[in-house]
Amino acid sequence: MSDPLLQPRPEGLYCPAGDFFIDPMLPVTRAVVTHAHGDHARSGSGWYQVAAAGIGLMRERLGQDALIDAHDYGETFRMGDVEVSLHPAGHVLGSAQVRMAYGGRVVVVSGDYKRDPDPTCVPFEPVPCDVFVTESTFGLPVYRWPPMTQVIDDLLAWWDDCAQKQIPAVLFCYALGKAQRILAELAPRTERTVHLHGAMLRLVESYREAGVRMVPTEPVSESARGRDFAGELILAPPSAAGSPWMKRFSKASTGFASGWMQIRGNRRRRGYDRGFVVSDHADWPGLIRSVEDSRASRIYVTHGDGDTLIRHLRDLGHDAQSLRVLRGSDNESGG
Amino acid sequence: MHRFAALYAELDRTASTLAKREAIASYLRDAPAGDAAWAVYVLGGGKLRRLATSTELRQALAASTGYADWLIDESYEQVGDLAETIALMLPEGDGSLADEPLQTWMEQRLPALAKLESADRIAQLQAWWRALRPAQVFLLNKLITGSLRVGVSHRLVVQAIAQWSNQPTDLIAHRMSGTWKPSAEALTALTRAAGDDEHLADRPYPFFLASPIEHEVETLGDMSEWMAEWKWDGIRAQLMRRDGKIGLWSRGEERLDGRFPEIELAGAALKTDGVIDGEILAWDAASTLPRPFTALQKRIGKLKPGAKLLTSAPVCFMAYDLLEHEGSDLREQPLRERRDMLAALIDGVDPALMLSPPVVADSWAALTVERQQSRERQTEGLMLKRLDSPYRVGRKRGDWWKWKVDPYTLDAVLLYAQPGHGRRSGLFTDYTFGVWDGDTLVPVAKAYSGLDDKEIGQLDRWIRAHTTDRFGPVRAVEATHVFELAFEAVQLSTRHKSGVATRFPRILRWRTDKSIADADKLDDLRRLASG
Numbered sequence: 001m002s003d004p005l006l007q008p009r010p011e012g013l014y015c016p017a018g019d020f021f022i023d024p025m026l027p028v029t030r031a032v033v034t035h036a037h038g039d040h041a042r043s044g045s046g047w048y049q050v051a052a053a054g055i056g057l058m059r060e061r062l063g064q065d066a067l068i069d070a071h072d073y074g075e076t077f078r079m080g081d082v083e084v085s086l087h088p089a090g091h092v093l094g095s096a097q098v099r100m101a102y103g104g105r106v107v108v109v110s111g112d113y114k115r116d117p118d119p120t121c122v123p124f125e126p127v128p129c130d131v132f133v134t135e136s137t138f139g140l141p142v143y144r145w146p147p148m149t150q151v152i153d154d155l156l157a158w159w160d161d162c163a164q165k166q167i168p169a170v171l172f173c174y175a176l177g178k179a180q181r182i183l184a185e186l187a188p189r190t191e192r193t194v195h196l197h198g199a200m201l202r203l204v205e206s207y208r209e210a211g212v213r214m215v216p217t218e219p220v221s222e223s224a225r226g227r228d229f230a231g232e233l234i235l236a237p238p239s240a241a242g243s244p245w246m247k248r249f250s251k252a253s254t255g256f257a258s259g260w261m262q263i264r265g266n267r268r269r270r271g272y273d274r275g276f277v278v279s280d281h282a283d284w285p286g287l288i289r290s291v292e293d294s295r296a297s298r299i300y301v302t303h304g305d306g307d308t309l310i311r312h313l314r315d316l317g318h319d320a321q322s323l324r325v326l327r328g329s330d331n332e333s334g335g
Numbered sequence: 336m337h338r339f340a341a342l343y344a345e346l347d348r349t350a351s352t353l354a355k356r357e358a359i360a361s362y363l364r365d366a367p368a369g370d371a372a373w374a375v376y377v378l379g380g381g382k383l384r385r386l387a388t389s390t391e392l393r394q395a396l397a398a399s400t401g402y403a404d405w406l407i408d409e410s411y412e413q414v415g416d417l418a419e420t421i422a423l424m425l426p427e428g429d430g431s432l433a434d435e436p437l438q439t440w441m442e443q444r445l446p447a448l449a450k451l452e453s454a455d456r457i458a459q460l461q462a463w464w465r466a467l468r469p470a471q472v473f474l475l476n477k478l479i480t481g482s483l484r485v486g487v488s489h490r491l492v493v494q495a496i497a498q499w500s501n502q503p504t505d506l507i508a509h510r511m512s513g514t515w516k517p518s519a520e521a522l523t524a525l526t527r528a529a530g531d532d533e534h535l536a537d538r539p540y541p542f543f544l545a546s547p548i549e550h551e552v553e554t555l556g557d558m559s560e561w562m563a564e565w566k567w568d569g570i571r572a573q574l575m576r577r578d579g580k581i582g583l584w585s586r587g588e589e590r591l592d593g594r595f596p597e598i599e600l601a602g603a604a605l606k607t608d609g610v611i612d613g614e615i616l617a618w619d620a621a622s623t624l625p626r627p628f629t630a631l632q633k634r635i636g637k638l639k640p641g642a643k644l645l646t647s648a649p650v651c652f653m654a655y656d657l658l659e660h661e662g663s664d665l666r667e668q669p670l671r672e673r674r675d676m677l678a679a680l681i682d683g684v685d686p687a688l689m690l691s692p693p694v695v696a697d698s699w700a701a702l703t704v705e706r707q708q709s710r711e712r713q714t715e716g717l718m719l720k721r722l723d724s725p726y727r728v729g730r731k732r733g734d735w736w737k738w739k740v741d742p743y744t745l746d747a748v749l750l751y752a753q754p755g756h757g758r759r760s761g762l763f764t765d766y767t768f769g770v771w772d773g774d775t776l777v778p779v780a781k782a783y784s785g786l787d788d789k790e791i792g793q794l795d796r797w798i799r800a801h802t803t804d805r806f807g808p809v810r811a812v813e814a815t816h817v818f819e820l821a822f823e824a825v826q827l828s829t830r831h832k833s834g835v836a837t838r839f840p841r842i843l844r845w846r847t848d849k850s851i852a853d854a855d856k857l858d859d860l861r862r863l864a865s866g
Contacts, residue, residue, distance in 0.1 A: 141402060142410045142423035262423065264347070265415050265760030269788065274348060308409050315403060 005082065005100050005107040006131070006300070006323075013109065013133075013325050017102045018082030020049075022109050032084065034111030035095035036061045037176060049077070051086045053122065054094010056206040057176065073122065089113035090124035091280050092177030093210055099127050107131040108294060114279065115286035116145055119184040120177070120212045126293035133300040133323060134291060137281040138259055139309035145259070145283045151276050152185050158255060158274055163231035168249040172238045172272065173257040175200045177280045179235050180207040182257060183214035195220045195229065197236035197245070220248075241272075259283070291318065336440060337433045338366055339374055340470045346378075346485045355487060359495035368519035369438035376517035377441075379492035383481040386449045387456055389417055392476065395460040396421050412808055415760020418476030422469045432466035441517075445478065490729050500526030505728045508541040514590070539573040539584035540610065540658050540666065541728040545718060545735035552699045552738065555719065562670065562722050563694040563702055565714040566737055567653050568628055568823075569616035570635070574602050574652055574688075575659075576609055591615075593638055597645065598652045601685035609680055610659035611652070612726075613691070618651040620686075625713045627826045628838060651687045658726055666726035673726070709740045715823065716740040742821035742839075743863070745855045746846060748776050749816045752798045753809045755783065763798045763810065764791055766842075768820060770833075772857040777833045779860060780820055785842025794845075817849040818842050825864045835860045 004017040012024035020030040027044035034040055036057035043062045050058045052070040062068060071077060073096070076085045086096035091112045098109045108129040115124050155171070162169035173179050179200050184207075186194070193216045196204060201219055208214065220234060229249050238256065240246060256272040259279030267275035282290060291299055291313060300323035301310050313320035342362045346355050359378065363371050377383060393407055400407075402424065414420040435444075448459055460479075464472050477483045493511060497504040510525050548555075555561060571586040581602040583591040592599070595615060617630035626648075633648050634640060657677035658666055665673050681688050694717060696702035702717070709716045716739035724734035747768035755764035765783050769776035786794065794816070804811040821843045828836035835857070846853075 140410050140413055141400075141406060142414055142420060144423070263414055263761060264419055265756075265762075267348070269759065269762070271350075271788075273350075308406065312403075312406060 003107075003131070005102055005105065006109075006133070008323060008325055013323075015079070015082060015100060018079035018084065018100065020079050021045075022098055023111070030079065032079070032086075032098050033058065033062075034089065034098060034109070035092055037092070037112070040111065049079070049084070049086075051088075051094045051096040053088075053210065054092075054096075056209055057092075057094055057203070060202060060206060073125070087125045087127050088122035090115065090118060090121055093121045093180070093207055093212065095121060097125070097127060099129065105130045107133070108296075109133040110135065110290065112137070112281060113290070114282045115289060116148065116283075118181050118280075119187075120180045120207060124290070126290065129294050129296050131298045131300065132291060132294035132296035133302060134287060134309075135281065136287060136301050136306045136309040138279065138283055139287060139301075139306060141284045143259060143262055143279075143283045144285060145262075145279060146277055148185055148278070151278055152189060154274075155182070155186075155255075155276055156189060158253070159233050162233075162253050165253075166230040168229035168232055168234060168252040169255065170234045170236055170246070170249055170252045171255045171257060171276070172236055172241055173278070174280075175237045176203050178257055178278060180204060180212060180214060181280070182235065182278065183217065184212055186215045187213050190215060192216075192233070193218050195223070195232055195234040197234070197240055199237050199240075200235060288312075288316075336435055336437055336467070336471050336474065338362070339370065339437045340468075340474045342374065343474055343483075343485060344470055346487055350486070352491060356491060356495045356498060359487070359492060360499040363495065363499040367436060367438070368522050370436050372517040372519055372522040373437050373441045375492055375496060375522065376515070377478065377483050378485070378487050379489045379511070381515075381517070383478060383483070384449065385481040386445055386479045387460065389480070391453060391457055392417060392421060392460065392480070395457045395464070396424060398457065399461050399464060400424055400426070412754055413761050415754050415756045418473055418480055421464070421476055422473035425464050425469070425472060427469060428465045428467045428472065430466070430468050430471075432463060433468055433471055440475070440478070448479070496526060502526055502528065505541070508728050509538060512538045512541050539575065539582070540612075540726070542571060542573075542586050542612070543727045543735060544730040545720075545737040546730060546732045548719065548736040548738045552702070552719070555699075555736070558697075558699055558702070560722055562674070562720050563696070563705075563717050564655070564691045564720070565694060565709070565712060566716045566718050566739060567614040567616055567625060567691065568713070568715050569614040569625065569631055569653070572613060572615050572652070573658070574598060574611045574613060574654075576602050576605050576607075577659075577662075578608065594634065594640070595650050595652075596640070597650060597687045601652060601688040604685045604688075605680065606684075607661050607680065608659075609657055609661070611654050611677065611681070612656040612658055613652050613654040616651055616653055617648055618687075620649070627713070627824065629826050629828070629836065649687075651689055653689050653691045654681055655691050656726060669723045669725070670720055671722040706738065706740065742823055743825065744819055744821050744843060745770065745779075745860070746817050746849060746853060747780060747820050748814050748851045748854045749794075749812060749818060750776060750778055750814065751809050751811055752794075759791070762791060762795045764795070766818075768818060768840075769814075770855045770857050770860065772833070776814055776851075776854070777857060779831075779833045779835060779857070780822065780837045780840035782818075782820060782840045782842050786845065790845055814851050817846040817851060817854055819844050819846050825860050827861070827864045833857060833860075835864050 005015050007014045007016055011021055011026040011028050013022040020032055021028045022032050023034055023040040024031050025042060029046045031045040032049045036054055041061040048068045050068055050070055052072050055070045058068060071086050073086055073088050076083050081102055083101040085099045087099055089095040089097045089111050091114055097111055100107045106129040108127050110133060112135050113124050159169050196217050196219055198221055204217055253273045255274035255276055256270055257276040257278040260266045261275030262277050299313055299318050299320040302323050302325050306322050310320045310322055345358045396407055411417055411420045448456055493508045494504055497507045506529055573584045575582045581599045585591050617626040619626050630648050634650060654677055657673045660676055678690055694705050696705050706717050719736040719738055721734040747770050749766055750769045751767035752763040753765045755762055767778045768780050769778045798812050801813045802810045803813055820840050822837040822840040824838040826836050
């Protein structure tokens with residue numbers, strides 16, 4: 001693949017004409033970072049370009065001393081010979097698609113994105129282009145997200161049920177994006193306080209500073225020793241499941257919020273009592289719609305079940321290809 | 336249907352037996368009796384006819400969605416359950432049939448579906464799907480494909496009915512044994528108080544099942560309170576003679592009438608009525624030993640065996656216990672009395688009706704020595720039964736123990752893998768293992784269980800990264816990993832490429848310390864099989 005705008009390299013996706021990397025895995029001189037999840041935002045690079053909406057989260061992730069330029073969505077800036085602009089991806093707060101224009105061609109790297117409404121971030125903006133690079137985390141037609149109102153109904157019913165049984169309800173979800181989205185979706189529905197695992201505190205704070213309205217929260221760590229959490233909702237990252245931290249929530253009912261919970265086998269295998277289908281990635285119809293919206297003549301598909309999406313896009317008459325970009329563990333954005 | 340779909344969802348999302356029992360009892364309280372009867376039947380593992388082939392379901396799905404066959408196949412491979420794959424891929428239906436009672440589906444709609452021509456059946460399926468919500472589509476598909484597994488045992492259903500109707504569990508279990516036909520009347524009859532007119536003549540008794548012994552046998556106390564007998568490996572069954580009529584029921588509570596005429600003849604030769612608990616075995620009169628289970632398998636499938644098969648694969652009934660004699664229920668009597676009556680009843684009646692002989696030893700240590708003959712005697716080990724024990728219902732711990740001999744083991748190499756189903760769907764969990772035949776590895780066993788979730792995940796990732804070939808859902812993998820397998824027996828077989836068949840293979844452990852050169856050889860298995 002010899003495209004002046006796009007070249008997979010060991011460090012990450014490279015733009016030769018602009019001499020910069022997108023979401024590099026290793027330290028490089030110049031980086032454009034699409035969003036603050038750990039498998040995309042890596043510290044150690046010389047100079048970062050990010051979306052202004054996510055600057056707080058980026059500082060948390062990349063370090064207070066990192067050299068970061070923040071750009072408003074849609075604002076154009078030059079990197080080498082390339083005109084670059086960042087556009088909302090609807091994935092998490094401050095997430096961006098990278099638009100690159102050079103020599104009369106436009107390439108859009110969409111990063112991680114979703115099409116469903118989310119009160120914590122600006123919705124995905126379709127950007128017309130010649131070449132569209134899409135993710136495919138949920139690249140199978142069995143993945144179609146239910147409306148969030150329905151998920152929140154289920155979540156509230158589960159919380160009420162736990163309250164009635166006098167047991168805690170512990171919901172596992174990724175600390176950046178998913179947790180805040182749930183807290184924000186709950187806000188118009190309840191005034192009750194939700195308890196947070198320590199790993200979520202600063203991230204929730206960053207969202208509040210960015211003006212996102214969420215239900216009241218309280219750190220679990222600030223509760224008195226031996227406090228009874230019966231009937232309370234607690235949010236924790238999946239890594240806390242099965243850890244000694246869980247001991248304080250005796251007889252807790254556990255839930256997991258993830259797109260993978262769409263499949264019954266996954267729900268049963270994970271051993272959580274409840275699965276809630278919440279994802280910050282596009283579902284199958286969202287992927288297809290975004291490809292159509294881009295009006296691109298060539299589609300590159302990155303991680304996930306890429307082969308299926310590529311074959312389907314070809315069936316639909318698109319020129320679709322695979323683009324292998326190495327990513328680290330996607331513990332944070334894995335669903 | 337929506338009420339039953341909601342019950343299914345509730346059962347599906349809890350692992351707690353107590354919660355499941357509550358959910359079923361609560362459903363029984365609210366549902367119309369006709370629906371409740373069918374719910375009880377299907378949850379308790381009642382047989383459903385397969386009403387459409389999976390090919391028809393796939394064709395209907397392709398027609399409803401416009402998706403290509405390969406895309407449907409890929410999706411199915413990920414989900415591991417066709418009923419669910421369909422529910423996830425279809426456009427959402429309007430729910431206009433959501434309130435249709437379960438009874439109507441089971442008694443009218445589904446039987447009518449079976450009578451249609453294939454093309455009309457596909458059209459009917461599509462029409463129903465358009466009229467149901469996803470959870471109901473899923474359940475309908477499960478009913479159509481005849482497999483409704485939701486972690487509910489027959490026993491649990493019986494307990495839920497007992498809880499709801501406030502009747503003793505054992506009474507419900509007995510009334511439900513045999514062929515219970517679901518209907519509102521049958522459910523009412525099931526749950527009325529016990530009366531003197533109780534007529535259960537056509538029913539077998541619920542079987543009493545032994546549990547595996549987990550401690551040293553010495554902890555069972557004074558040996559004189561116990562009886563030992565061989566653990567025979569055949570089909571557990573009840574042979575009954577009531578009012579002179581003969582019946583034969585398997586532990587799965589299926590009627591076996593007609594399949595084993597020599598046993599029915601032996602039953603007819605009994606001088607008085609009785610119900611005998613025992614084991615059907617393929618029997619070799621010359622060696623007075625049972626023949627391998629594969630010999631019995633030839634008989635299981637044959638509804639009316641011919642003279643040739645009767646001579647080449649004869650069977651016998653090894654009697655364990657007497658549950659009823661001349662119309663009176665003996666189950667509360669101590670085992671020692673039941674055994675005495677059993678011995679008197681069957682003595683000299685027919686060579687095909689044998690008394691399972693006690694294994695006599697004067698100490699636990701001596702019994703342990705006797706047990707070492709288990710394999711030579713073609714048995715799986717010993718059964719230990721308390722002489723004072725009543726004949727209980729189901730698997731109750733304490734009075735009856737099975738003390739099996741240690742399994743055979745072998746080291747084999749992982750050759751193929753395919754995705755599992757249910758809890759393991761979407762993961763490669765069904766493995767095929769091979770051993771060396773000269774310098775090639777030949778498959779000798781398929782095994783599913785034995786690894787923990789962490790190992791399964793690790794192996795799944797490895798399989799995906801080291802696939803060398805694909806055959807539909809099956810992946811051939813690089814020969815790298817060695818596993819220690821346990822199995823109960825090995826037999827020569829012409830149906831298997833390797834020439835041997837292993838019985839109950841399962842994974843004992845992942846031998847990361849071994850290389851493929853350390854795997855076992857086919858010759859050793861052959862020797863074991865012919866020895």
